[in-house]
Amino acid sequence: MPSDFAPPAAAPRGAAAGPTQPSIARATAQFERMDPAGAVRELEPVLAADPASVEAWLLMARLRLALDENQAALEAASNAIALAPDDPRGPATASRAFSLLGRHDDAVAMAHRAVIADPKNPLWHDRVAWALLTADRHFSDAEQAARTAIGLDPNEAHYYFTHGLALDALGHADQARQALLTSLRMEPDNPAAQHRLAVLNGEAVRESAPKKRGLKLFGRKTG
Template sequence: MDSIGRARTLIDLGRHEQAREELAKALAEDPASVEAWCLLAQCEQKTGDVQAMRYAASQALASNPDSEWAHRLQALALHKLKRHEEAIASAREATRLAPHQWQQYVVLVTTLIPLLDKYYTEATEAADRAVELAPLQAEAHLTRGVLNGAKGNLPEAERNYREALRLDPENAAARNNLATIELRGNNLEAATAGFAAALAENPRLQVARDNIDLVCRRVLRGARLASQTVFIGVGFVTVTSEGGHAFPEAIAALLSILWLVMVIRLVTRLAKPVRAHLRGLIRNDRRYTPTVLSTMVFIAAALTAAWMPVYLLTAGILATVAYFVTDRLRRARTA
């Protein structure tokens, strides 16, 4: 097997550094090899080095301006660099050079989506053409799903993602996108199971990891907001009650129990891997420490409200101030 053949195999295996070494050998022997430059661009795409991907694609085009593969790779690189009109031009050239290859239309749709208001009809026609040319390719259905999602047609997007998964049950992108729709429908268990499955299928799929973090942040914020509501409710009853301690005590206990039930129900709706991730964030990620601590303080203040209303007010004020100060400091450090 020659260097290019070995590079192809290494890219498929995810061994990108070794693939680069093989491609360097191939390019040393033939600096004008379009295939080697395109494979290098593909390799850089998988590692996320968009500038290097763009350079490799441009070198391939310098060797052969009529390479549809090089135009396709350049379109994707320009798209990631947010040079949308240039990306569209490259994708259109790829479809002109190879009008019967479905991959060109998938890339064209991808480049058109950021300017969908302007190119709505062209994007729709390109997505339909991709599916027409390759009805058994999951990627074609996935692309049409992304387009329908961008148009706001979520039921149709869901059907597209399910068809993509029927054709390719290990398609991580389709599973992640379907889970996003489930999340919008408040189907938390299905959504988090989908995100976890997508990440298991493709550990490099950053969008699935980001979605899991998003769900965990929502859970923590929901618990904090609910604890603040309990605190305010108990504080109001304590201040306005004229019936002694018994009534505020009962309200404090009831609302705290309801808060605990809500939190337990919310957490148990998460898929098991996401629950484990949430526990890891609470233990190890200092960005979430203010949220967790303020939640505990608000609940503790609510539970002691009926007995110590002055401490209730003081603890609540201190918790609020501490939360916003630490949160502002955290944002300043990560800006």
């Protein structure tokens, strides 16, 4: 299954910028330059100096996911959740880690927790859809979650891509094709959407197992 790329998730309104923010910004910049290992090295002393930094733990979780260090990602996300239990980004990140660890019930539960915390954000509905698709279950619920994300942000190509995968999983090939075409009209160079459309058109072979590499939270590149 292609990676669940999605737009960046901003910090909640009112989140304070602490003294470690410049270091976090540098680590984020390294992440965006496709250097997650370097970003980890930048971030480790930040967490040693300020272990109560929610932003640093969230970024560390994303970095660990990019490095395929899924258990470490879960631990970092859990630290963020403990510090800020009402911030939906922690549960959403933990959900991704749980999916990659094969703990699908936990992944779905954490995704729903993010939705409960912030029901108007399409990112979290999209995460619910992906948690269910990765678990290979409850495809009708995944389709509904993807449709909700589109309703909340109809201008984001990624959500139509997710919707297309859910419709395909339900066996609705024509509707899935239309959703993928909509996604590609908005984002023509998306290789994952191109491939899935080619599969539906009989021009490519369907992948036999989900791919784990390249799964990055809340950013098409690495952000």
